[in-house]
Amino acid sequence: MRVALFITCVNDTLFPGTGKAVVSLLRRLGCDVDFPAAQTCCGQMHVNTGYREQGVRLARHFTEVFAGYDAVVAPSGSCAAMVREQYPKLARPGSRGAAAIAEVVPKVYELSEFLIDVLKTDDVGAYFPHRVTYHPTCHSLRGLHLGDRPTRLLKNVRGLELVPLPGAEECCGFGGTFAVKNPAVSAAMGADKTRGILDTGAEVLCAADNSCLMHIGGTLRRQKTGVRTMHLAEILASTEEAQ
Numbered sequence: 001m002r003v004a005l006f007i008t009c010v011n012d013t014l015f016p017g018t019g020k021a022v023v024s025l026l027r028r029l030g031c032d033v034d035f036p037a038a039q040t041c042c043g044q045m046h047v048n049t050g051y052r053e054q055g056v057r058l059a060r061h062f063t064e065v066f067a068g069y070d071a072v073v074a075p076s077g078s079c080a081a082m083v084r085e086q087y088p089k090l091a092r093p094g095s096r097g098a099a100a101i102a103e104v105v106p107k108v109y110e111l112s113e114f115l116i117d118v119l120k121t122d123d124v125g126a127y128f129p130h131r132v133t134y135h136p137t138c139h140s141l142r143g144l145h146l147g148d149r150p151t152r153l154l155k156n157v158r159g160l161e162l163v164p165l166p167g168a169e170e171c172c173g174f175g176g177t178f179a180v181k182n183p184a185v186s187a188a189m190g191a192d193k194t195r196g197i198l199d200t201g202a203e204v205l206c207a208a209d210n211s212c213l214m215h216i217g218g219t220l221r222r223q224k225t226g227v228r229t230m231h232l233a234e235i236l237a238s239t240e241e242a243q
Contacts (some may be wrong), residue, residue: 006066010214011210018231022237026073043059052090063101067103078140084108124156129160131161132163133164135197172215203228
C-alpha cells in the first residue's frame with residue numbers, strides 16, 4: 001500500500017520521534033510510506049475557535065496534499081477526528097471542494113484503526129518489557145470510537161504488562177484551547193488523571209495523542225513520579241533488537 005504519514009502540528013514540532021516510529025512500524029509491516037512535505041495544520045484549532053474561513057482553506061490544502069494515496073495515517077486521534085468529522089461540514093454541497101473531501105477523507109485513519117481495520121493485524125511484532133497503562137483520549141474514544149483497538153495492540157506486545165487505568169474514560173483536562181481558557185479547571189482534571197495513573201503502579205503511560213500526554217506528563221514530571229509518557233506508535237515500533 002502507498003501510505004502517507006500525516007504527522008500533525010504537535011508531533012512535527014514537539015514529538016518528531018512519534019512520526020519516525022510510525023514510519024518504522026509501517027515499513028516493517030510492508031507499507032510504502034511517504035511524507036508529503038507540503039502538509040500543514042489540519043485546521044482544528046481554527047475551526048474550534050471560530051475561524052471557519054481559515055479552516056476551509058486548510059481543509060482544501062489537506063485534500064490537495066494527500067490526494068492519490070491509498071491511505072493517510074495519523075498518530076493522533078484528535079486530528080484524525082477533525083478531518084473525518086469536520087471536513088465534510090466545511091465544504092459547500094456539490095462544490096469541487098466537497099468532491100475532494102469525499103475522495104480523501106474516507107482514506108484517513110488513526111494509527112490503531114489502520115493496523116487493525118486495514119492491515120488486519122493486532123500483533124505487530126513489538127517487544128516492550130514494561131508495566132504500562134493506557135489513557136483513551138477524548139477524540140479517540142468519543143469521536144473516532146476506537147474502542148479496544150489500541151489495547152488489543154498493546155496486549156500483543158511481548159513483555160508488556162497492561163494494567164487498567166481507574167477513571168480511564170474521564171478527560172485529562174487538556175482539550176486544546178480549553179487548557180488555555182480554563183487553566184484552573186484543566187489543572188484540576190489533570191491532577192485527578194495523574195492520581196489514577198499513580199494508583200496503577202505503571203512505569204509508562206500510553207495514549208494515542210501526544211497533546212494529552214504532554215498535558216498529563218507535565219504534572220507527572222513536576223511531581224517527580226518517575227512515570228514516563230509514550231505514544232502508542234513508539235511502543236509498537238519497539239523491538240527486542242532495539243532494547
